[in-house]
Amino acid sequence: MTGHRDAGSPEDRYRHGLDTFARAWAKALHRAHYVPISAAERYRIVRSLAERLVGGLFAEPPDPTAGIGVGKDLVAAGFASPDALGRTIAILNTRLAADLGLPADAAMPIRLTALLEGLAAGFTAAVHDRSLDAQDAVRLAALAAQTRAEQALRANEARFRHLATHDAWTDLPNRTLFVERLDRVLATGPPSRRVGMCCINLDEFATVNDILGHDVGDRLLAATADRLRALAEPAGHLVARFDSDQFAILIEGTTCAEDAVKVADQALNALAEPFHIDNTEIPVTASAGVAERSVGSGDTAELIRATQIALHWAKADGKARWALFAHERSAADAERYRLSAAMPAALRHGEFALAYQPLVDLRDGHIAGVEALARWHHPRLGVLGAGQFIELAEHTGLIVPLGHRLLEQACQQASTWQQDGYGLYVNVNIAVRQLHQTGLVASVAQILDRTGLAPYRLQLEVTEHAVIELTDPIRATLAALVELGVRIVIDDFGTGYANLANLRTLPLRGLKLDGSFTRPAPRIGKPPPPAVRQPDDTAFLATVVALGHTLGLTVTAEGIETASQARRMRAAGCDTGQGWYFGRPASPGEITRRVADERR
């Protein structure tokens, strides 16, 4: 086979010129690249494109697609800037023919123009496609970014919402969420629909914290939350932690209070199982307040308050139990609170006064003395008996100034009777709290001094409860009072399991038997079987009176309302009697009249 190198392709023939041209082209395209590439890489790319251009230039028949392909590939290689096209056209026009040493052929410029036409068209078409693709991509990216931002925002909102509506330690819903749910239940249900709620509180949580530490306390709370959650959530009840050791359960769709009580009962039972924390068994009790009612009968705050009040009752009634809210008890509580709040002003305004009830000598029926009984002349409620406010006064501590005031009044009155020659003694009640006051003996002495009452005419009545746990200071106070010449009697004897030894050692004057001795309680229910021995009331009474006399004490019978009761108590050996049969509490004037009548 023979052949000539001359007959080779145009690429071969113009190899040297192509190298020169490609170097010039590559230099022209510096920084016309969309992204940087090395100079060598740039040369490699345009050298190959130049070869294809020359191939297209000499193709027979002329191939218009050669220019289009080169234009597209320029863009594909990254030479996509306007500069890249402009400089490419310029360099092809000015350098290609010269670098390749092309003959001055009339057809050549026409062929070159066709090639450039294709190159420009291919380039712009590719740039157009590329721009459209890029725009799609950036819009998709923006959409993705927007979606992600919104998701993140929603997730964040959900997280904030969870934080705002849940307790961080137990992850239980908090009071906010509970109130929201209850609001919704109360706002949306038909008015006849019912709802229940219980409020649960650990009884000795502060003690656990103090003794075992806050760490154990915190874990106890978490364990409590778990038990309540396990109990209530399967049943569809909302459990929330209100604060510290207080939890609440919402019971929707109850039919009656019993439904809510049942849940409270279950909750207390669940908490009654001992907890085990750090291998330590922690026995716990809890109390619950329960309220249940129809949706239409009040708002969220009222329902929550009702359970809190009921919880307070459960605690006051001895803890480890539930209490169901009742309006009557709540109203009574409120009335007690109002009375107790009004008492200091009432004391300032002189609304407290004394009534006197006769104490009658059972041997001959004459009035030997009186018991001074406190009365509150309430501007709105009328006259209130001691039973309605003395306990409140003891609770608030107002009993101390009030007791002092009443003692003074009583002594003043007894002194008047003493001056009039009636010689009545006066019994005045002293509260336990007053006995604890260090100044009691001194103020009694002052009052006696000021009023001029003979000390033996003052008898202070101390309840049996006061001497159950007799402390040394109280013993000393009683002894000092007796030293003054004042007499001490035990009130309500027989109700408080008084220590018999105390009765013997205390400098007492007498006993006042509780009213129950006078009016034995009627037997309730079926009569007992004959084998069970009935205590004999009369014999029992006689024994108690004998006990008093053995100790050298006078014995007073209280609550005598009928002649037969009076006979019975006299027969039992009581020295003195008191009760409606002998006279109701009366004004001093009335007492004076009666005594005056007796003496006439």
Added chain:
Amino acid sequence: MERPDWAPEGIDLSKASVARAYDYWLGGSHNFAIDREFARQAIAAVPDLRLVARANREFLHRAVRFMIDMGIRQFLDIGSGIPTVGNVHEIAQKVVPDARVVYVDIDSVAVAHSQQILSGNKFATAIQEDLRRPEVILDHPATRALLDLDQPTGLLLASVVHAIPDEDDPYGILNRLRAALCPGSYLAISHVTTDSRPEELGEGARLSGRTTTPVTARTRAQVERFFDGLELIEPGVVWSPLWRPDSPEDVGDHPERMSFYVGVGRTV
């Protein structure tokens, strides 16, 4: 449970993004009308801004190739912007197929686009974060997953430090980032300056005030301070075309017109 300290910002497409404007200057189409409006105004102030952007881009590529030659196999590219063909991971992974790259940008669109491009590339990822929170970037799960900071790292801060105003303590931020790198790591910075063309670049910087990341231009001395305590690689902090050009002809007649100071330092 902790309170979240970060609320994601909604993306604001009514404000120009420098990341997308930069893409436009480079000749890209990953941008929106608002970005192009800003980009064209900047070109009106700095007519050869496209070249400035390209020269800066070229420096980044040379710096990456340099670091690969120095044995770096993992890169943290903060302020990576809109990814284009020939990005850091392409350059690096062409030489070392499992070279690791973490891209970080404040622009959520740029990050989303990067993530689209990088889906399927298990050695490169993109996260949205702010250079001003270096610890968050360094402790990010994606960073932790891809980069082993006990190995030398290439830290790339191309055209991003000038987005930190002085009151945000850019030197302190750089120190915190550098402290996380082990000895033998490299840091590349390119930074806008008004030293050579105060009026034109000053106007460009002023215009950037309407974007999401305004620019603070700095002097050569100020840029050099970012490399304090590092071994500064030759030729030091120079105009962008002058940093180890591939060939003398790539430098051009007026390298100072490229208005970026660049440099690479090595941790010791």
